[in-house]
Amino acid sequence: MTDVATLHAAFAGHIAAALDALEAAGTLPHGLNRANVAVEPPRDPAHGDLATNAAMVLAKPAGTNPRALAEALVAELTKLPEVTSADIAGPGFINLRIDRSAWLTELRAIAALAGDYGRSTMGGGKMVNVEYVSANPTGPMHMGHCRGAVVGDALATLLEFAGHRVTREYYVNDAGGQVDVLARSVHLRYREALGEAVGEVHEGLYPGDYLVPVAQELAAEFGDKYVAAPESEWLVTFRARAVAAMLVMIRADLALLGIHHDLFSSEAELQAAGKPEQAEQWLRAHDLVYDGQLEAPKGKTIEDWEPVELPLFRSTRFGDDQDRPIKKSDGSWTYFGADLAYHFQKAETADALVDIWGADHAGTVKRIKAAVAALTAGSGKEKPFEIKIVQMVQLLRNGEPVKMSKRSGNFVTLADVVQEVGKDVVRFTMLTRKPEAQMDFDFAKVVEANKDNPVFYVQYAHARIRSTLRKGAEAGFAPSDAALERLGEEELELIKLGAQFPRLIEAAAAAREPHRVAFYLYDLAGALHAYWNVGNDRPEKRFIVAQDAQLTGARLYLAAQIGQLIKNGLALLGVEAVEEM
RNA sequence: GCGCCCGUAGCUCAGCUGGAUAGAGCGCGAGACUUCUAAUCUUGAGGUCGCAGGUUCGACCCCUGCCGGGCGCGCCA
Structure with a gap:
């Protein structure tokens, strides 16, 4: 990772340094808890580029009033060359305006850091164990497992990006009664594989056809040795073989979503x-x-x-x-x-444990x-x-609930859904809702190619940028930071939004909420599309202005960096940043 | 009966761990565009943040009690 400080990190440092200075001067007592001091863009951009609540948070423990503390802080902060103004507003906010050159520098930082832009050392290398999926090894993955799988996986990636060391763990419940039932179900299929007519599968057993292959393997290996044998002679073997076969299948299903665990922990081994x-x-x-x-x-x-x-x-x-x-x-x-x-x-x-559970297990959290x-x-x-509890997903097709028959084991499998709508759509859609809220998943809606569909909207923004860069290259224009000062206010707004990415990563990681990344990308894509649309009517506002190579170079440079941001964000969600659509 | 989650614009949802005048998309109203910078664009209206209290400089956010919806409640997993 290149040693380039992002604007976000730099200002967190500036505020800390200013507070240190006040401590040294005796204005502020030593050792105050600064955990709640935030530096963030104000909701209303008219207030400035950055705002900090430091004076309000620290005034009470410091035994002073917010405005007096704010004035002292402002005196420190205005010493910074990139701060063009620092004002006190409301109850004690400090609003900062940042020189435009600092934003252009930030754009260069995105280029320099590329895939590492937004990466944080916040986690301090702490080991976080994220346990997710952990479905019983008794059959293929179905849609009920999907949301937790995606949320857990995206969270693990996010935590890594935020500086944690992460173990992605799957707890295999291979010791309970359900795996005995699995073994008996396979035994039935084993007899069937040897030519016996077994008829309707007994109600208490797993009926799925997915047990046939492992049963056939057992039949080929052992012949009729266990057909009439008492359960005690075959149960352990059949159970082990069946669980192993189910895990192979489960891993394959998860791989369809790009999910790979580092560790599969066996409950049976734990007990042994x-x-x-x-x-x-x-x-x-x-x-x-x-x-x-x-x-x-x-x-x-x-x-x-x-x-x-x-x-x-x-x-x-x-x-x-x-x-x-x-x-x-x-x-x-x-x-x-x-x-x-x-x-x-x-x-x-x-150092820390995070479990992702389905809502049906919420009652056992305490x-x-x-x-x-x-x-x-x-x-x-x-x-x-x-x-973290992830709520139920209701499957719909054109607004109508998808019927699922439990009786026959005829559930909607994860593999079916991925095959129908694609990995990226499944993953992104599962992340465009906070996990603790229930969600609908409509097969018809999630594949629509219009702006109502966040997956499409974000991927389209990236594709649009890549296509523009290709077109620029064909016309002999390359992205260049040689004349970034040519960029105007509209471009600066885009940079400011992009510069929030590192802050967003840390906030999302701290809250263990990967969905924030998805919503941010939707905002960023919206800003990109809006900027683009201006060029529809006004050719001089397009990325490529044929008669002005200097301006085109600067705008393409901006485009390339916004594309990089979208790519970085999508990578955290496990969604591909496509080159064209 | 109890526990957990949810309740924000007509609809679907955000709201950055308590901050400034609560946001977006759809839908609706008005205008533009007939197009590969394609898979629309601009703009407007629209809110008792479920209800009632409380905590404090400040509450959609925290606490209490209600109301409504979802999930769960055997030695299952």
């Missing part, structure tokens, strides 16, 4: 290593697990409910409505029991966070642990 026992032991020693009776579930009546004594985690202490079992009555671990040990294990190597917080605190390795 005795991790849940260790966790239980500690929790018991600290009175967080006890043997008790589970209450009957609320809100519905269960006829055969019988209280039994189980090891329970005291989740009621943490806001849950009842204590939760970590083991079943047969002595095996519940999902929760294994999961808390799993997260504890992850916390041993990572208990797992409480258990993990207790375990990590107990070992002196308390780690931030966030769980």
Whole structure:
């Protein structure tokens, strides 16, 4: 990475330096928390290029009033050569105007940093573990998994770009009852592969045809050895083979979306290593697990409910409505029991944990966070642990809900959707809504080629730029920073919007919200299109002005940098920046 | 019954961790364009930020209580 400071980083530094100066002069006490000091463009551009709330945030802890502090800050900031004016507004905002040469310098910074423009050291190399997808290995990926997969993957990329070291992890639930059902389902298909007429697949088993290939392999390898054998003889083998086959399929499905995990962690291995026992032991020693009776579930009546004594985690202490079992009555671990040990294990190597979960698991957030917080605190390795919930996606076709039949296992697969609308459309669309809000995904709308469609709009902006650069090259014009001073106010506005990219990256990463990148790109594309449209009626406002090579060079240089920004942003979302459409 | 999420323009949604006069697209009104700088453009109207309190210099944002919608609530995963 080239050593070029972006305007955003430079001004964060300038404000900090000004505050340091005030501390040295005794105007400001030492050691104030500056975490809430922000430097950002004011909402109303008429107020200036940059604004800081430093005086308002620090006035109270400093025991002074905002305007007095602001005046002292302004005195420092006006010393900077690139600051043309610094005014105090409202309750104590400081509005700065930046010399246009600084914006042109920023444009050169984009060119110099290219794919690294916007990259941040904010994360300080901290190891963040992002766990996402983690679908049960019992079948292909379907649309229910899609949103979490895309959000998790984009978040992981974003965090990397913001200076974290990231592990993309998939937790494989290969130890529960569902993988036994999988093994039995494959056994049925195995008998079928050997010529037996198995008829309708039993209700409790997985009916999907995707089990046929692995069953055929087993048939070819073992012949009829296990046809009549008791389950105990084949279950372990069939289960292992089936899970392995399902994971191959799941990886292939995820690859269609450009998603590749670094680590697949096995629940069965975790249990074999005795991790849940260790966790239980500690929790018991600290009175967080006890043997008790589970209450009957609320809100519905269960006829055969019988209280039994189980090891329970005291989740009621943490806001849950009842204590939760970590083991079943047969002595095996519940999902929760294994999961808390799993997260504890992850916390041993990572500096922070982020899980992406579907809304159907939202009810279990409190208990797992409480258990993990207790375990990590107990070992002196308390780690931030966030769980991001992604809400349901309703599939529509021309406004009508897409029917899904659960009975036959006839769900809409991720592969089908990617095949129909393409990877880029799926990924971008999943990111044009904050994850905690429900969303509609209309097959008809997401592929429309018009400005209502954000995917198209952003990709088109990039293609337009690339096409312009090609046309310019054909006519003998190359982007050049030799005469950037020829750029006018309209161009400057575009640069100012572009210069927000580094700040946006840090804010989005800190909030763990990759969708902000998508919305920013939509804004940037809109600004580019608007600028372009002026040239429709006024040829002298086009990027290529044949009789003015100097101006054309400067405008193409601007175009190239905006294109670079869009490309960088799309890369974070895992969407291709196309050359033409 | 309980928990979590959502509620912002007619519709679909943003709103940068509490900042300045709450934004965009669609739709609607008015005008322009008949085109490869193509897959439209310009402009206007449109708001009790679900409701009611509270916290403070300041609230769409935080707290409490309601209302409406979604998801979930067995030792399943």
